[in-house]
């Protein structure tokens with residue numbers, strides 16, 4: 001039997017397969033790296049210059065835990081210290097978000113579909129992910145719960161505390177699990193002598209979700225959603 005055609009076909013497929021592999025490495029790995037190299041990337045230190053009001057609110061609500069886990073910013077709170085504690089809380093919050101698998105159920109990316117925009121606002125654009133805390137970005141694929149990329153200010157700290165402790169207490173048909181290990185007991189002279197308050201992980205994850213999306217304003221209508229255009233609209 002003459003098998004030369006078979007050899008020729010497999011050689012052609014082999015070479016083109018290898019060629020496409022090289023092409024995809026160039027297009028999907030080298031290309032983006034070269035393109036993104038010049039894109040400004042905010043560091044956590046830069047981000048934490050704008051301490052969100054919710055972080056001050058945590059200090060007021062849980063002063064003992066705040067001082068125990070982050071430090072005492074004094075009274076009135078020293079701004080430089082608050083910035084430093086905020087950066088710490090954000091870094092830890094992101095780690096907790098990854099460690100607890102929040103990304104199994106939540107995305108951080110508003111997709112380009114009409115219903116998404118009704119629910120979460122404009123499709124996510126590059127500047128939303130141009131910072132150190134989004135490296136690598138936690139886009140997520142599955143969505144059991146809502147998108148969180150713009151969760152900042154949607155709920156109060158109290159709501160988040162109650163929700164992490166027992167989601168069904170605030171959303172009765174929620175399937176989100178309880179995260180009771182974000183909390184500890186504090187002795188108080190009322191309420192049967194104990195109060196449940198967030199611990200370090202609890203304070204950090206609340207700070208992180210309250211920060212998500214607080215750093216960038218949506219671009220004006222009609223403005224192309226490129227990184228540099230969005231930069232102008234910060």
Ligand code: HEC
Nearest residue numbers: 100101102105144145146154155167171174175176177209
């Ligand atoms: C098993 C899937 C699942 C996991 C894991 C999960 N969630 Fe959720 N989450 C949900 C669902 C479903 C909702 C919507 C119902 C509700 O509000 O409880 C939700 C709601 C939320 C909301 C409220 C959003 C809003 O404004 O309505 C926040 C914030 C949140 N989750 C954060 C987290 C964080 C942080 C983690 C990890 C510590 C996490 N979730 C883990 C399923 C999940």
